[in-house]
Amino acid sequence: MISFLSLVLALLAAPLYPGIILKVKAFFAGKKGPPLLIKYYTLLKLLQKGSVYSTSSSFVFTLGPVVSFAAAIFPLCFFPFAGSASLVSFYGDVVLLFYIMGIGRFFTVVAALDTASPFEGMGAAREVFFSTLAELAIFAILILFYRLTGSLSLNDYFHGENIITLAGVSGALIVLVIVALFMVLLTENSRVPVDDPATHLELTMIHEVMILDHSGPDLALIELGAFYKLFFYAAFIIQLIFPFTAPFSILNMLLFFILMALVYVAVGVIESIMARFKMDLVPKFILTSFALVFFAVILTMGVLQ
Amino acid sequence: METLFLSLTVLLAAGILPLLGHRLFTLMKACYVALTITGCVIGLYSLCPISQLPSQSTLVVDWLHIFQLQFSLDSLSTFFLIPVFFVCPLAVLYVFHYMNKKAEHARTGVNFFFFNLLIIAMALVVIADNMISFALSWEIMSLASFFLVLHEYEQETTRRAGYIYLLFTQLGALCIFLGMGVGYGYTQSLDFAPLSTLPEGLKLWMFCLVLVGFGSKAGVFPIHIWLPYAHPAAPSNISAIMSGVMIKMGIYGVVRFYGLLDISSPVAGQIVLSFGIVSGVLGVIYALGKQDIKKLLAYSSVENIGVILIGLGVGMIGATQGNTGMAIFGFVGGLLHVLNHSLFKSLLFLGAGTVAKQTGTRQLDQLGGLIKRMPLTGKSFLIGSVSISGLPPFNGFVSEFLIYIGAFQGLVLGGMHCVFAMLAILALALIGGLAAACFTRIVGIVFLGEPRADNSAAAKEAGWTMTFPMVILAASCLIIGVWPEPFVHYAFKGVETLLVQTTLDEVLLLEITQKMALASQVFLGLFVVLLVARKFLYRGKQVQSGPTWGCGFTQPTVRIQYTGTSYAMSIVEFFRPMVRLHTHYAGIKRIFPSQASYETHVDDIAEQTLIERIVEPLLFLLGKLRWIQHGHIQLYIGYIIITILVALLCISEGPREILRGLL
């Protein structure tokens, strides 16, 4: 019941946080910025509209938003928010989850190619390339976690006795994981410095350019899916930083949602103070995150236990 | 066993029929297809009870008075027979509309005959139970497939491909026979059973020899060179069977000999795993770099063989280290991937064949927009692509998932084993991502968007016998993905006969599979619910259609679409040292530039190295020996006599003693 409740809360709250990023960016730019609830308004607006479809596209184009949304919402069911047990979990669920995200990406990319637009093809090519490398970093993280806990399930990582946390025995390694995971978060969710969703030039985008032709409720599904994906990664990081060992309570939940804002503020700060990388530097950036985690893995082998 | 041989007899009869009656073209095709399908259905029926019964059945036939042909059916053979009897009839059905040139009736008849011979030979390879019967069926299989590749023999490229294939398959067979010779030399018996008594060092040598031999058939990376030649040259139903089923016989050989030899050192597993990682990663990168759809699919076969070998390697390491979890998950994952790959790869080859037939080209960058013109082919191809990328809820994911679990369990081992397990996981992750890139590319460029050339704009859907097998295969991909338990169980039965020494427990395997399958089902359900919800969201809304947003550019043509080459280029460049990338750019010169051209192609590093380092020095060396060949038949007879004499001398006791002393 509690798990279900926390899942519903998370689903409802996810669109709030990207508003925080906008606020932070506005703060740095010395502006007032849009209201915090801007993303809810955007979603409502999109849901009320109709759609325009390209004459080039086929049914695959309409599958894209649905599959990517399903793939974004599905992993949240497996996530133990704020120390509550996950709604569902089994041995090996993390592998499934990252592959589910993979199928979401597959259909986003295929839908982009369906429009016959050169720009969307370009974005698609970048997306598959960068996400492949990010997947490498993610599986290195899973290797490390398996060596630390002997488990392959999000629930075992973050819920119960033997949880992975910064304050634990191998805290030094977790620092590396947090940094790497943050880099993966920026990559997978197309944030600066990997991708700049706010740029005006389609040639330089990755994710935004792939969804250029979607409109109306389709676009709403994609946007909401993107919020959930970002929320998933942010929650992952928060669970690593702060151990929710105490039994589940409202206070815990509150603390969790406040801490979540931290990650988004960090994203906002990075977006404000950094420029987007040159495209050929992006693989290096992602590979660095992989190197950090793999480095931590090596340290678990025999030297640091 | 009797039913199985009945089905093989029916297949043989079905194969001989077109040889006799090829003049009545359509009738012959119909009879052939019907009879072959009947044969395969009987074959499938014969497998049904055995996979539940643990008892083995054996058949012994005397041959040429000195040899005994011995066949037996256990659950490992049964598992490998499933793709043979399931995929082959579908490929045969496909032929009905695919080979519809009446003028080539004789050739088609011969093709049908060899096709059935190939099916029979594959079945015999799997049930062969001693060296002589194995070698015999292996050679029949290789030769039958060689003639199938040569179907369009009047083309220079086809003949070249055929000879390359023959060369590799015979060199591979040489290695296998050499390995068997090592075994025979020690045990003095042609039976498989005594092989487990070999000393450990000898076992490893024998395993390495047969691994190279079977690897060349399966398409393991440095010795895969024949695949990208033979598959495009052969007709598509042939390449579907060769890539989907026949190369799995190489895997069967590796697995079978591993079980027979009962190796206790982890080196075998480490070798297999390393080959798997190299084939998997490089296979998919080359697949990304290729333009020809069938070449691309051939390289993707190399990749999938890599995935299978990773699974088997993980299993072997687990088995020798006493980590039964790792052994079970690795082996079951690897074996299941054999079945899965035979389904989706034959589906993709059939789809590629349909595309090539209906549009007249196999070049990626001349196709496009076919899903609207060939909806059934397009949808099945899409499903096949998702499956081969290893994404849930389709079958490719199930086997990769099991291999992942096996490899993760290997992380608790110490030292080198842990590193190998780690590399296996990372390689699988990399392969997964790259395969998704590769197959979004082929689906996106071939089937989506706008046609890039006139012939693909004018393409029509193919006849029902061509689309129906693809739909069946696509459906089976989904079925295994969503209800994998029985198939995992079959694969487990196969593993049980493989690892006789250790007691294996199926409970954990089935439990995890079940939960994973449940999650996949839930995901599928979620998808359907969302699809309905989307319909609901669009109720009463205005839906229009217009041109694609050109980002301000108002005069788009189909030529400005992203091409397959540029789609893959950044990835291929990333792996530069392992991939040779050549670009020819005749740049824009002068004030009024003439036509500029830009060309890029990806060369196989294994092939180039082979040519530079082995073939050319060998040609040079052999050129020096040209004087031996002078055209006098008398001297040739002299050579023969001398050879026989030398051989007879070698067979006498002396050298054998020396050999034994060395060992």
Place this chain on the structure above:
Amino acid sequence: MINILEVILVLILLTVLLSLGSTRLMALVRIMVLQGVLVSLIPLFLKSHEILTFGSVVFYLAMVIIKGILIPALLYRAVKHVSIQREIEPFVGYHASIVAGLAVLLAAVFMANSLKLTLPEGRELILVCAVTTMASGFFLMLARKKAITQVIGYLMLENGIYLIGNALTQHHHNLYIVEFGVLLDLLVAVMVMGIILNNINHAFDDVDTTLLGQLKD
């Protein structure tokens, strides 16, 4: 709870990885400053070492000054003075370099485990760190074109040697004398390099070592 020594060693390893992946010369010099300071801090946290004597304090100070200030300053001057381009030109690409660094680290772990030296407690990581630093130093010298990166590689090699000394010895005085000698050699080497670089620059208008190939007969 957190072992400071281990943290420092992990940081050193990270600087090694970073140096393999860095694309800018100045960034590389900065990383070397950090690495130098971290390496010279190591002996302070070794358990078996005694309380600080006057001599050792002077020694540590000298170490930090030479590694953290003097050598980087010289390098900095060389970079500025010779107006070298900011980019490091690699023979082996950055991605491959990072992966190579990880492979070296992995190999180092195995080496440290298989050598089975009787090391004082907590020193295995120093050994791993030392081997990795040395090997990566060699790698930098091999895989980069510019003369100045070769000097930096040599510097890293020296850091590694110093770490090995720290891992293996109990009697620190002898070690430090030897080490000090090496360090002075290095200092001289960096100075000489500065002068040579200057001259190469005059002769070829670039400091690419591949150009030196033209000097052969």
